[in-house]
Amino acid sequence: MPVLGDDFQEGGDAPFDVLSVIGTVMALFAIGVIMARGSNAHAGDTVVGGGNSGGLADELVKRGEACANCGKQGSDTVRLKYCTACRLVKYCGLDCQRAHRKQHKKACKQRAAELKDEQLYSQGHERAEGDFCPICTLPIPLPIGEHCIFKSCCMKRICNGCDLAAEERSMFDCPFCRTPYPGNEANALAMIQTRVEKKDPTAINYLGKKYFFGDLGLQKDMGKVIELWTEAVELGSIEALYNLGIVYDTGNGVKQDKAKAAEFYKKAAMQGHVESRNNLGCSEVEKGNNNRGVRHLLISAQMGYKDSVEAIKRMFMDGNATKAQYAEALKGYQDAVEEMKSHDRDEAKTLLEWKD
Numbered sequence: 556m557p558v559l560g561d562d563f564q565e566g567g568d569a570p571f572d573v574l575s576v577i578g579t580v581m582a583l584f585a586i587g588v589i590m591a592r593g594s595n596a597h598a599g600d601t602v603v604g605g606g607n608s609g610g611l612a613d614e615l616v617k618r619g620e621a622c623a624n625c626g627k628q629g630s631d632t633v634r635l636k637y638c639t640a641c642r643l644v645k646y647c648g649l650d651c652q653r654a655h656r657k658q659h660k661k662a663c664k665q666r667a668a669e670l671k672d673e674q675l676y677s678q679g680h681e682r683a684e685g686d687f688c689p690i691c692t693l694p695i696p697l698p699i700g701e702h703c704i705f706k707s708c709c710m711k712r713i714c715n716g717c718d719l720a721a722e723e724r725s726m727f728d729c730p731f732c733r734t735p736y737p738g739n740e741a742n743a744l745a746m747i748q749t750r751v752e753k754k755d756p757t758a759i760n761y762l763g764k765k766y767f768f769g770d771l772g773l774q775k776d777m778g779k780v781i782e783l784w785t786e787a788v789e790l791g792s793i794e795a796l797y798n799l800g801i802v803y804d805t806g807n808g809v810k811q812d813k814a815k816a817a818e819f820y821k822k823a824a825m826q827g828h829v830e831s832r833n834n835l836g837c838s839e840v841e842k843g844n845n846n847r848g849v850r851h852l853l854i855s856a857q858m859g860y861k862d863s864v865e866a867i868k869r870m871f872m873d874g875n876a877t878k879a880q881y882a883e884a885l886k887g888y889q890d891a892v893e894e895m896k897s898h899d900r901d902e903a904k905t906l907l908e909w910k911d
């Protein structure tokens with residue numbers, strides 16, 4: 556018998572399910588009570604396991620109270636553990652799981668895919684923390700790059716409204732952390748490097764972007780870019796996930812790999828990254844998966860992304876989305892836009908339009 560420190564893995568690595576162990580113990584207790592009643596029980600009611608096909612034995616497997624392969628019930632000595640990929644069945648040991656694999660594989664894969672989809676579509680409906688302006692605390696309108704200014708002193712995005720308001724008060728330091736602006740490229744790079752050395756994921760992602768474009772006197776270096784973005788992802792940067800998604804999606808500087816791009820987009824979208832959600836939707840539509848595409852695009856539309864509403868509108872005109880879906884996208888989008896409005900932002904918008 557292998558040492559059972561964890562559930563049996565077929566992919567994932569969920570923690571040991573304590574509740575189900577308690578459930579098993581309670582169920583066994585109940586069965587014990589029924590059996591103890593003995594003569595009062597009807598024949599057949601208490602036949603458990605031991606070559607019994609169908610009936611109670613199957614029911615125990617279904618409830619996760621018996622090994623799906625050998626039918627052995629959980630006890631102090633037999634600890635049943637879930638197949639972590641599907642959490643549909645339990646086994647008494649690795650040998651049983653291996654013996655059962657061929658028979659279980661199809662149902663396991665199907666359920667695992669369903670579980671993944673449930674997470675993919677249910678998570679990330681709220682904007683990520685870095686999407687909020689730290690001064691007015693409102694979510695920044697989308698596309699985010701057009702509605703905020705990134706400050707490399709504190710690695711914060713300040714919305715155009717707050718930036719303009721600070722300027723109008725003749726405040727020319729960073730309106731968030733009051734650091735004077737770097738003034739030249741060398742100082743700006745030094746500022747970023749300081750935060751990179753402190754392992755700030757936003758700074759590491761940002762430095763990667765500088766290498767990507769060859770800004771601040773840096774030589775363009777795709778190897779360095781991928782290295783930095785990968786490190787930023789490991790430290791929790793959602794933007795870096797999106798950036799990796801973009802380069803693999805478009806094949807910009809790396810070998811194009813749509814599947815890899817989708818994996819990055821999924822991780823970012825599930826953490827509230829709107830453009831990633833939109834891109835996932837568009838790639839599903841491109842593949843002809845209109846239903847999956849609309850589900851993604853609806854989410855990004857409702858988070859305030861105009862491109863997603865327009866994509867759904869085009870799909871509706873083509874008969875690929877329903878009128879109700881288009882209406883829902885439009886309404887959600889308008890509500891989200893309303894929530895992102897402020898007097899300062901309106902003023903900044905007018906000013907920027909006037910400048911153009």
Ligand SMILES: *[C@@H]1O[C@H](CO)[C@@H](O)[C@H](O)[C@H]1NC(C)=O
Pocket residue numbers: 840843844845869870873875
């Ligand atoms: C509608 O679906 C068809 C078939 O999948 C596809 O060829 C077409 O491009 C779609 N139209 C839009 C606007 O997505």
Ligand SMILES: [Zn+2]
Pocket residue numbers: 622623624625626627646647648651
């Ligand atoms: Zn077994």
Ligand SMILES: [Zn+2]
Pocket residue numbers: 565638639640641642643644659662663664
């Ligand atoms: Zn399984």
Ligand SMILES: [Zn+2]
Pocket residue numbers: 688689690691692693713714715716717718
């Ligand atoms: Zn603001």
Ligand SMILES: [Zn+2]
Pocket residue numbers: 706707708709710711729730731732733734
């Ligand atoms: Zn600052």
